[in-house]
Amino acid sequence: MPPHTGLPFPDIDPVLFEIGPFALRWYALAYIVGILLAWRYMRALIQNDRLWAGQKRPTAADLDDFVLWGTLGIIIGGRLGYVLFYNPAYYLEHPAEALAIWTGGMSFHGGFAGTVIAMVLFAASRGVSVLTLFDLAGCAAPIGIFFGRIANFINAELWGRPTDVPWAFVFPGAGPEPRHPSQLYEAALEGVILFLVLRVLSYRFQLLQKPGFLAGAFAFGYGIGRSIAEFYRVPDAHIGYLSGFFTMGMLLSVPMILAGLAVMIWSATRKPKAVAE
Known part of the structure; x- marks a missing residue:
């Protein structure tokens, strides 16, 4: 049987359209769509009284104002995380390129830290x-992550390890x-998968009534999912494997897994305070 030669990579231009000097890239569009849909989903959560049982939560106006704060946290933290965690030597020699977000290169863990701040x-x-705000953001974050990873695929970046599975692609470069x-x-x-798990926890088990639990579940779930994916993903060439099969993505996920688990246990066992209407 001949070896699998791989599926041809779809010919998708990273630039969606250009008008003069302005170019809209799929990467930027993924961030815009992800942030807007996440905002709408958080608004839907706070407007569903059944999920809260009188628990105090942010208003729609609060979430509207938070969009700018969250966007800045994602972009600044994501870029700084990539520069500091993944390629500090290069950007030390080319500091101007550290601001070139449109070329790609964003760290989820940096964006996570920036959003938390x-x-x-x-x-x-x-x-x-702040715990309830963490919960709402955690429930909505997988929406943005999904679009961001699709943009990574369109950009033909962060590709996987060689394989002979039928759905393998030959990536340009x-x-x-x-x-x-x-x-x-x-x-x-x-x-x-993470979005669906958090939706079940929030809608079926109504865990928005336990502040902090869903934020912990997001951190734990993301860390687990990212660690699994790292077994199939090629680490950055300038970093490689830290030890054996261990990668930078796994290393940065360990604190998220441990912190997420600790927060879930703490939230599930703490005594509820009096409900404030």
Whole structure:
């Protein structure tokens, strides 16, 4: 039986359209759509009284104002995370390129940290529960992650390891070997599956009434999904494997898994405070 030669990579231009000097890339569109849909989903959650049983939550106006804070946290944190965690030597020599977000190169873990900081500052300035804000953002974050991973696939970046599975692709710039479409694996694990799990926890088990639990579930679930995907994804060439099969993505996911598990246990066992209408 002849070896599997791989599926041809779809010929998708990373630039959606250009008008003069302005170019809209799929990568940028993924962020825009992901953020807008996540915002709408958070609004739907706070407007469903059945999920809260009188538990105090942010208002629609609060979430509208938070969109800018969260967007800045995602973009600034994501880019700084990539620069500091994945390629500090290169950007030390080319500091101007550290701002070139449109070329790709965003770290989820950096974006996560940036968003957490933005949420803490916003909650303090508006007098809303930071734990509840964490929960809402955690429920909605997989939407943005899904679109971001699809954009990674369109950009033919962050490809997977060589394989002979029938759905392997030959990625441009990655050599002739068929490879795992690891971006699509991450879109499924960190996006679709994690979103559905959190939706069940929020709607069926009504865990928005236990502040912090869903935020912990998101961190734990993302860390697990990312660690699984790392077994199929090629680590950044300038970093490689840290030890054996261990990668930078796995290393950065370990604190998320441990912290997420700790927060879920803490939230599930803490005594509820009096409900404030």
